[in-house]
Amino acid sequence: MTTVLALDAGQTGVRTQLLLDGTAGAVQEFDGVLTDRPVLPQLAEVVRRSLATTAATDVEVAIGSSGLTDDMTAEALLELLADGPVTAVHLAHDSTTSYLGALGDVPGVVVAAGTGVVTLAVGLERVARVDGWGFLIGDAGSGYWIGRAGLDAVMRAHDGRGPATSLTEPAVAEFGDLEGAYIELQADEHKVSRIAAWARRVNEHAEAGDAVCREVLHAAGRELAGSVLAGMRMVGLPADAPVATLGKVFGSEAVNASFQQELREQLGTPQVVAAHSSGLDGAALLPRVHPSSALAGRIRTARKA
Numbered sequence: 001m002t003t004v005l006a007l008d009a010g011q012t013g014v015r016t017q018l019l020l021d022g023t024a025g026a027v028q029e030f031d032g033v034l035t036d037r038p039v040l041p042q043l044a045e046v047v048r049r050s051l052a053t054t055a056a057t058d059v060e061v062a063i064g065s066s067g068l069t070d071d072m073t074a075e076a077l078l079e080l081l082a083d084g085p086v087t088a089v090h091l092a093h094d095s096t097t098s099y100l101g102a103l104g105d106v107p108g109v110v111v112a113a114g115t116g117v118v119t120l121a122v123g124l125e126r127v128a129r130v131d132g133w134g135f136l137i138g139d140a141g142s143g144y145w146i147g148r149a150g151l152d153a154v155m156r157a158h159d160g161r162g163p164a165t166s167l168t169e170p171a172v173a174e175f176g177d178l179e180g181a182y183i184e185l186q187a188d189e190h191k192v193s194r195i196a197a198w199a200r201r202v203n204e205h206a207e208a209g210d211a212v213c214r215e216v217l218h219a220a221g222r223e224l225a226g227s228v229l230a231g232m233r234m235v236g237l238p239a240d241a242p243v244a245t246l247g248k249v250f251g252s253e254a255v256n257a258s259f260q261q262e263l264r265e266q267l268g269t270p271q272v273v274a275a276h277s278s279g280l281d282g283a284a285l286l287p288r289v290h291p292s293s294a295l296a297g298r299i300r301t302a303r304k305a
Contacts, residue, residue: 002020002021002022002060003018003019003020003021003056003057003058003059003060004018004019004059004060004061004062004284004287005017005018005019005047005050005051005059005060005061005062005086006018006019006062006063006280006281006283006284007043007046007047007050007061007062007063007064007065007280007283008064008094008097008278008279008280008282008283009032009033009042009043009046009063009064009065009066009094010032010033010065010066010094010114010115010116010279011032011033011034011035011066011067011114011115011116011192011193011196012032012114012115012193012196013029013030013031013032014029014030014031014032014033014046015027015028015029015030015280016028016029016030016046016047016050016280017280017284018050018051018054018056019284020056024284027280028049028050030046030049030050032115032193033065033066033067034189035066035067035134035192039065039067039068039072040072040076040077040080041080043063043065043077044077044080044081047061047081047084047086048081048084051084051085051086056085057085058085058087059084059085059086059087060086060087060088060089060090060287061077061081061086061088061089061090062090062283062284062285062286062287063077063089063090063091063092063097063283063286064092064093064094064096064097064098064279064282064283064286065091065092065093065094066093066094066116066132067134068091068092068093068094072091073091073300073302074089074090074091074300074301074302075089075302077089077091077302078302078303078304086304087303087304088287088301088302088303088304089300089301089302089303090286090287090299090300090301091299091300091301092283092286092298092299092300093118093129093132093298094112094118094279095110095112095118095119095120095129095132096120096282096286096295096298096299097279097280097282097283097285097286098110098112098118098120098246098279098282099120099122099282099295100281100282100283100285100286100289100295101246101275101276101277101278101279101280101281101282101283101285102244102245102246102275102276102277102282103122103242103244103273103275103276104276104285105285105289105290105293105295106122106242107122107123107124107235107237107241107294108121108122108237108241108242108243108244109121109122109228109231109232109237109241109242109243109244110243110244110245110246110275111224111227111228111243111244111245111246112245112246112247112279113141113142113143113224113245113246113247113248113249113250114142114143114196114246114247114248114249115142115143115144115192115193115196116132116134116135116139116142116143116144117131117132117139117140117141117142117145117224117227117247117249118130118131118132119131119132119224119227119228119230119231120231121228121231121232121234121235121237122235122294122295123235123236123237123294124294125294126234126235126236126294127235127294127295127297127298128230128231128234128235129231130227130228130230130231130234131227135148135192135195140220140223140224140226140227141219141220141221141222141223141224141227141249141255142196142220142249143196143197143199143247143248143249144192144195144196144199145220145223146196146198146199146202146203146216146217146220146249146255147195147196147197147198147199147201147202148195148198149202149216149219149220150165150167150198150199150201150202150205150213150216151167151171151181151195151198153165153167153212153213153216154167154168154171154178155178155181157212158178158179162212163211163212164212165205165210165212165213166205166208166210166213167198167201167202167205167210167212167213170201199248199249199252202216202217203217203251203252203254203255206252206254207253207254214254217252217254217255217258218254218255218257218258219258220249220252220255220258221254221255221256221257221258221259221260221261221262222258222259222262224249224255224259225258225259225260225262225263225266226262228243228263229262229263229266229267239267239268239269239270240267240269240270240271241271242271242273243263243270243271243272243273244272244273244274244275244276245259245272245275246275246278246279260272286299
Protein backbone atom coordinates (compact mmCIF):
# COMPACT_ATOMS: atom_id res chain seq x y z
CA MET A 1 0.00 0.00 0.00
CA THR A 2 1.50 3.33 -1.13
CA THR A 3 0.84 6.48 0.87
CA VAL A 4 1.96 9.83 -0.57
CA LEU A 5 1.59 13.21 1.11
CA ALA A 6 1.73 15.90 -1.57
CA LEU A 7 2.53 19.54 -0.73
CA ASP A 8 2.17 22.61 -2.91
CA ALA A 9 4.01 25.25 -0.89
CA GLY A 10 3.71 28.84 -2.09
CA GLN A 11 4.29 32.19 -0.46
CA THR A 12 0.60 32.90 0.05
CA GLY A 13 -0.46 29.44 1.20
CA VAL A 14 0.47 25.77 1.44
CA ARG A 15 -1.90 23.02 0.34
CA THR A 16 -1.48 19.37 1.25
CA GLN A 17 -3.25 16.19 0.22
CA LEU A 18 -2.82 12.59 1.34
CA LEU A 19 -3.11 9.94 -1.37
CA LEU A 20 -3.63 6.29 -0.48
CA ASP A 21 -2.92 3.99 -3.43
CA GLY A 22 -3.72 6.95 -5.71
CA THR A 23 -7.02 7.82 -4.00
CA ALA A 24 -6.88 11.45 -2.90
CA GLY A 25 -8.12 12.63 0.46
CA ALA A 26 -9.25 16.09 1.48
CA VAL A 27 -7.02 19.09 0.79
CA GLN A 28 -5.67 20.89 3.86
CA GLU A 29 -4.52 24.51 3.81
CA PHE A 30 -1.81 26.22 5.85
CA ASP A 31 -0.03 29.58 5.96
CA GLY A 32 2.42 30.30 3.17
CA VAL A 33 6.18 29.80 3.14
CA LEU A 34 8.20 32.78 4.32
CA THR A 35 11.13 32.72 1.90
CA ASP A 36 13.20 35.15 3.98
CA ARG A 37 13.39 32.47 6.69
CA PRO A 38 14.71 28.87 6.64
CA VAL A 39 12.32 26.97 4.36
CA LEU A 40 12.90 23.31 5.30
CA PRO A 41 11.79 23.68 8.96
CA GLN A 42 8.59 25.33 7.74
CA LEU A 43 7.92 22.45 5.34
CA ALA A 44 8.66 19.90 8.05
CA GLU A 45 6.13 21.55 10.37
CA VAL A 46 3.43 21.44 7.69
CA VAL A 47 4.16 17.75 7.06
CA ARG A 48 3.81 16.99 10.79
CA ARG A 49 0.54 18.89 11.05
CA SER A 50 -0.83 17.22 7.91
CA LEU A 51 -0.07 13.76 9.26
CA ALA A 52 -1.16 14.46 12.84
CA THR A 53 -4.64 13.03 12.43
CA THR A 54 -3.75 9.98 10.34
CA ALA A 55 -2.39 6.59 11.33
CA ALA A 56 -0.57 6.22 8.01
CA THR A 57 2.86 4.58 8.04
CA ASP A 58 5.59 4.40 5.39
CA VAL A 59 4.64 7.79 3.96
CA GLU A 60 6.42 9.25 0.94
CA VAL A 61 6.36 13.05 1.03
CA ALA A 62 6.35 14.83 -2.33
CA ILE A 63 6.84 18.60 -2.19
CA GLY A 64 6.90 21.44 -4.65
CA SER A 65 7.99 24.62 -2.86
CA SER A 66 8.88 28.23 -3.43
CA GLY A 67 12.15 29.46 -2.00
CA LEU A 68 14.24 26.33 -2.54
CA THR A 69 17.97 26.80 -3.04
CA ASP A 70 20.64 24.29 -4.01
CA ASP A 71 21.73 23.72 -0.42
CA MET A 72 18.26 22.60 0.70
CA THR A 73 18.48 18.84 0.34
CA ALA A 74 15.95 16.06 0.60
CA GLU A 75 18.26 14.39 3.10
CA ALA A 76 18.09 17.42 5.40
CA LEU A 77 14.30 17.48 5.28
CA LEU A 78 14.09 13.73 5.90
CA GLU A 79 16.29 14.21 8.97
CA LEU A 80 13.89 16.84 10.30
CA LEU A 81 11.09 14.28 9.93
CA ALA A 82 13.04 11.33 11.36
CA ASP A 83 10.73 10.90 14.35
CA GLY A 84 7.61 10.30 12.24
CA PRO A 85 6.20 7.91 9.63
CA VAL A 86 7.96 9.50 6.64
CA THR A 87 10.23 7.03 4.84
CA ALA A 88 11.05 9.04 1.71
CA VAL A 89 11.16 12.64 0.57
CA HIS A 90 10.86 13.93 -2.98
CA LEU A 91 11.65 17.64 -3.07
CA ALA A 92 11.45 20.02 -6.03
CA HIS A 93 11.02 23.69 -6.77
CA ASP A 94 7.39 24.54 -7.37
CA SER A 95 8.21 25.33 -11.00
CA THR A 96 8.76 21.60 -11.52
CA THR A 97 5.56 20.53 -9.80
CA SER A 98 3.55 23.25 -11.54
CA TYR A 99 4.93 21.95 -14.81
CA LEU A 100 4.01 18.34 -14.08
CA GLY A 101 0.53 19.35 -13.02
CA ALA A 102 -0.04 21.51 -16.07
CA LEU A 103 1.47 19.48 -18.92
CA GLY A 104 2.81 16.23 -17.51
CA ASP A 105 6.22 14.88 -18.44
CA VAL A 106 6.32 16.20 -22.04
CA PRO A 107 8.19 19.07 -23.76
CA GLY A 108 6.66 22.53 -23.51
CA VAL A 109 6.50 25.61 -21.29
CA VAL A 110 4.55 26.34 -18.12
CA VAL A 111 4.31 29.76 -16.54
CA ALA A 112 2.85 29.81 -13.03
CA ALA A 113 1.92 33.28 -11.79
CA GLY A 114 0.50 33.77 -8.32
CA THR A 115 2.09 35.82 -5.56
CA GLY A 116 5.40 35.03 -7.26
CA VAL A 117 6.02 33.72 -10.75
CA VAL A 118 8.25 31.13 -12.33
CA THR A 119 8.45 29.77 -15.85
CA LEU A 120 9.82 26.35 -16.75
CA ALA A 121 10.68 25.33 -20.29
CA VAL A 122 11.34 21.65 -20.93
CA GLY A 123 12.94 20.29 -24.08
CA LEU A 124 13.88 16.75 -24.97
CA GLU A 125 17.19 17.01 -23.10
CA ARG A 126 17.34 20.43 -21.43
CA VAL A 127 15.32 22.30 -18.84
CA ALA A 128 15.43 26.07 -18.30
CA ARG A 129 13.99 27.96 -15.38
CA VAL A 130 13.16 31.58 -16.13
CA ASP A 131 12.60 34.03 -13.27
CA GLY A 132 11.18 32.95 -9.96
CA TRP A 133 13.95 35.01 -8.37
CA GLY A 134 11.82 36.35 -5.57
CA PHE A 135 10.15 39.66 -4.85
CA LEU A 136 13.41 41.60 -4.35
CA ILE A 137 15.11 40.88 -7.68
CA GLY A 138 12.60 39.04 -9.86
CA ASP A 139 9.04 37.66 -10.15
CA ALA A 140 8.22 39.98 -13.05
CA GLY A 141 4.51 39.93 -13.88
CA SER A 142 3.53 38.22 -10.63
CA GLY A 143 0.77 39.22 -8.23
CA TYR A 144 3.38 40.87 -6.04
CA TRP A 145 4.85 42.69 -9.05
CA ILE A 146 1.39 43.94 -10.06
CA GLY A 147 0.47 44.97 -6.52
CA ARG A 148 3.75 46.79 -6.02
CA ALA A 149 3.36 48.56 -9.37
CA GLY A 150 -0.11 49.67 -8.33
CA LEU A 151 1.13 51.07 -5.03
CA ASP A 152 4.07 52.67 -6.82
CA ALA A 153 1.55 54.40 -9.10
CA VAL A 154 -0.32 55.66 -6.03
CA MET A 155 2.86 57.19 -4.62
CA ARG A 156 3.81 58.72 -7.98
CA ALA A 157 0.39 60.35 -8.19
CA HIS A 158 0.76 61.52 -4.59
CA ASP A 159 4.10 63.29 -5.07
CA GLY A 160 3.47 64.61 -8.58
CA ARG A 161 5.62 62.21 -10.60
CA GLY A 162 2.73 60.42 -12.25
CA PRO A 163 -0.89 60.67 -13.35
CA ALA A 164 -3.82 60.36 -10.99
CA THR A 165 -5.16 56.86 -10.32
CA SER A 166 -8.34 55.69 -8.66
CA LEU A 167 -6.19 53.34 -6.54
CA THR A 168 -5.40 56.30 -4.31
CA GLU A 169 -8.73 56.06 -2.48
CA PRO A 170 -8.32 52.44 -1.28
CA ALA A 171 -4.67 53.12 -0.45
CA VAL A 172 -5.68 56.00 1.82
CA ALA A 173 -8.35 53.78 3.36
CA GLU A 174 -5.75 51.11 4.19
CA PHE A 175 -2.76 53.20 5.19
CA GLY A 176 -4.17 56.56 6.22
CA ASP A 177 -1.16 58.82 5.73
CA LEU A 178 0.32 57.65 2.41
CA GLU A 179 3.73 58.98 3.37
CA GLY A 180 3.89 56.42 6.17
CA ALA A 181 2.77 53.46 4.04
CA TYR A 182 6.29 52.30 3.25
CA ILE A 183 7.21 52.20 6.95
CA GLU A 184 4.13 50.14 7.76
CA LEU A 185 4.84 47.69 4.96
CA GLN A 186 8.51 47.30 5.82
CA ALA A 187 7.56 46.28 9.37
CA ASP A 188 4.96 43.71 8.25
CA GLU A 189 6.35 40.16 8.16
CA HIS A 190 3.59 39.29 5.69
CA LYS A 191 4.38 42.23 3.43
CA VAL A 192 4.83 40.07 0.33
CA SER A 193 1.35 38.57 0.44
CA ARG A 194 -0.11 41.90 1.59
CA ILE A 195 1.33 43.75 -1.39
CA ALA A 196 0.37 40.90 -3.74
CA ALA A 197 -3.24 41.26 -2.58
CA TRP A 198 -3.26 44.65 -4.28
CA ALA A 199 -3.13 42.89 -7.65
CA ARG A 200 -6.84 42.19 -7.29
CA ARG A 201 -7.52 45.89 -6.72
CA VAL A 202 -5.39 46.82 -9.72
CA ASN A 203 -7.48 44.47 -11.88
CA GLU A 204 -10.77 45.77 -10.50
CA HIS A 205 -9.80 49.39 -11.13
CA ALA A 206 -8.52 48.54 -14.61
CA GLU A 207 -11.88 46.96 -15.44
CA ALA A 208 -13.55 50.13 -14.16
CA GLY A 209 -11.54 52.21 -16.63
CA ASP A 210 -8.40 53.32 -14.77
CA ALA A 211 -5.75 53.77 -17.48
CA VAL A 212 -2.82 53.52 -15.05
CA CYS A 213 -4.03 50.15 -13.81
CA ARG A 214 -4.65 48.88 -17.34
CA GLU A 215 -1.06 49.67 -18.29
CA VAL A 216 0.24 47.83 -15.22
CA LEU A 217 -1.65 44.71 -16.28
CA HIS A 218 -0.56 45.00 -19.90
CA ALA A 219 3.05 45.32 -18.77
CA ALA A 220 2.63 42.23 -16.57
CA GLY A 221 1.39 40.24 -19.56
CA ARG A 222 4.37 41.31 -21.64
CA GLU A 223 6.76 40.32 -18.85
CA LEU A 224 5.19 36.86 -18.57
CA ALA A 225 5.33 36.34 -22.34
CA GLY A 226 8.96 37.43 -22.37
CA SER A 227 9.79 34.72 -19.85
CA VAL A 228 8.07 32.08 -22.00
CA LEU A 229 9.96 33.19 -25.11
CA ALA A 230 13.29 33.16 -23.29
CA GLY A 231 12.67 29.63 -22.03
CA MET A 232 11.73 28.37 -25.48
CA ARG A 233 14.93 29.76 -26.95
CA MET A 234 17.11 28.22 -24.27
CA VAL A 235 15.84 24.66 -24.66
CA GLY A 236 15.25 24.78 -28.42
CA LEU A 237 11.47 24.40 -28.47
CA PRO A 238 9.59 24.97 -31.73
CA ALA A 239 7.09 27.82 -32.08
CA ASP A 240 4.16 25.41 -31.80
CA ALA A 241 5.25 23.88 -28.48
CA PRO A 242 2.45 23.83 -25.88
CA VAL A 243 2.40 26.73 -23.42
CA ALA A 244 0.29 26.33 -20.29
CA THR A 245 -0.59 29.02 -17.76
CA LEU A 246 -1.31 28.60 -14.07
CA GLY A 247 -2.18 30.91 -11.21
CA LYS A 248 -4.57 33.66 -10.21
CA VAL A 249 -2.74 36.34 -12.20
CA PHE A 250 -4.05 34.75 -15.39
CA GLY A 251 -7.57 35.28 -14.10
CA SER A 252 -7.14 38.86 -15.31
CA GLU A 253 -8.48 39.33 -18.84
CA ALA A 254 -6.10 42.24 -19.38
CA VAL A 255 -3.04 40.20 -18.40
CA ASN A 256 -4.16 37.30 -20.57
CA ALA A 257 -4.80 39.50 -23.58
CA SER A 258 -1.42 41.20 -23.35
CA PHE A 259 0.34 37.85 -22.75
CA GLN A 260 -1.22 36.19 -25.77
CA GLN A 261 -0.76 39.23 -28.02
CA GLU A 262 2.96 39.31 -27.27
CA LEU A 263 3.26 35.59 -28.01
CA ARG A 264 1.36 35.99 -31.29
CA GLU A 265 3.66 38.78 -32.37
CA GLN A 266 6.72 36.61 -31.75
CA LEU A 267 5.50 33.09 -32.58
CA GLY A 268 2.67 33.51 -35.08
CA THR A 269 0.18 30.99 -33.73
CA PRO A 270 1.21 29.98 -30.22
CA GLN A 271 -0.29 26.82 -28.74
CA VAL A 272 -1.58 28.17 -25.43
CA VAL A 273 -3.36 25.29 -23.74
CA ALA A 274 -5.36 24.79 -20.57
CA ALA A 275 -3.43 23.33 -17.66
CA HIS A 276 -4.34 19.69 -17.03
CA SER A 277 -4.29 20.06 -13.25
CA SER A 278 -2.68 21.95 -10.38
CA GLY A 279 0.73 22.18 -8.76
CA LEU A 280 -0.59 20.00 -5.93
CA ASP A 281 -1.39 17.28 -8.45
CA GLY A 282 2.05 17.80 -9.94
CA ALA A 283 3.69 17.30 -6.56
CA ALA A 284 1.94 13.94 -6.24
CA LEU A 285 3.57 12.90 -9.54
CA LEU A 286 7.16 13.48 -8.34
CA PRO A 287 7.74 9.85 -7.27
CA ARG A 288 6.65 8.66 -10.72
CA VAL A 289 8.93 10.78 -12.93
CA HIS A 290 11.05 8.43 -15.05
CA PRO A 291 14.83 8.63 -14.54
CA SER A 292 15.30 9.32 -18.27
CA SER A 293 13.09 12.42 -18.13
CA ALA A 294 14.67 15.84 -18.55
CA LEU A 295 12.87 16.77 -15.31
CA ALA A 296 14.42 13.95 -13.25
CA GLY A 297 17.52 15.99 -12.49
CA ARG A 298 15.40 18.66 -10.83
CA ILE A 299 13.96 16.32 -8.21
CA ARG A 300 15.84 15.69 -4.95
CA THR A 301 15.06 12.34 -3.35
CA ALA A 302 16.10 10.77 -0.07
CA ARG A 303 14.99 7.50 1.53
CA LYS A 304 15.41 6.03 4.96
CA ALA A 305 18.03 3.28 5.01
